[in-house]
Amino acid sequence: MKGLLCKAIAGFYYVHNDDGVFECKARGNFRKDGISPLVGDTVEITVGADGKGVIEKIYPRKNCLIRPAIANIDKLFIVSSFSTPAPNLFIIDRITALSCFHSITPIIVFNKCDLGDFTEYRQIYEKSGFKTLVVSAESGEGIQPLKDELKNCVSAFTGNSGVGKSSLLNLLFENLKLATGEVSNKLGRGRHTTRHIELFKHEFGGYVADTPGFSSLDSQLDTLEFKENLISCFPDLVKFSYECRFTDCSHICEMGCGVCQAVMDGKLQKSRHQSYCSLYEEMKNLKSWESNKKR
8 A cells, every 4th residue: 555654753654545544664675775764755555464564665755854854845834923033034045945955845924914014025035936925823814825835735834933833833733633832842843842753634635744843954054965056946046147157156246147137136136145145155165074974
């Protein structure tokens, strides 16, 4: 049978399909081949007379994260708020860059619209080509478009403390029957985070990831591959990079740079280019041996 691996704990894997949930072990040859099943994997299992299963095959992954160890995330919802704390565009941009690097669709969610006007922030990301939603977990404003984005996909949420992520998750996933105080533990960072990763099936026809938090995704900046592909992780900058005079342009401040010219012409959001430059400076001296050590 084919199914979705939704939980992994202590060497046991729990696979969901239309027939139910099956507790499975993995074939020994996976370990021999240096492969481990991950939450989010689409797998093929055989089930014995006792109802226990064995994972026989792991289907190809579209993405795979190291920390948190999860595969095949479709969408990452990046939650920010109007105040306490105010939106930090650099943090949003570095998470969108990592999402693009891993072929995960980033969706920007500005919460607490009942406290102020997000028009300026919304325009930055909509003009940069990102799906951007403005919501209020307090009043329920804008929640339906967010629910629509959750349909038929595997999603995860990230956001700093104080942005109202827990309240938003509690409003969205009432069917999980989680008390408000438990949401940060079950579906976010929280003070006492979960020790394993799990996918919860929800009423919108998809799954939401319960992990100890996606803040650790940030650690994957320290890879040579990400450094070498940085410009492609800013899709709004890429199209202007083809107009650069030199093929080895860093797109920071060079004469004849198509990206810099687009910023000056108002075709490219200045804050987006500033975030690119900050990430470039952060990683420009990263060597291959450092990258391997940090992995």
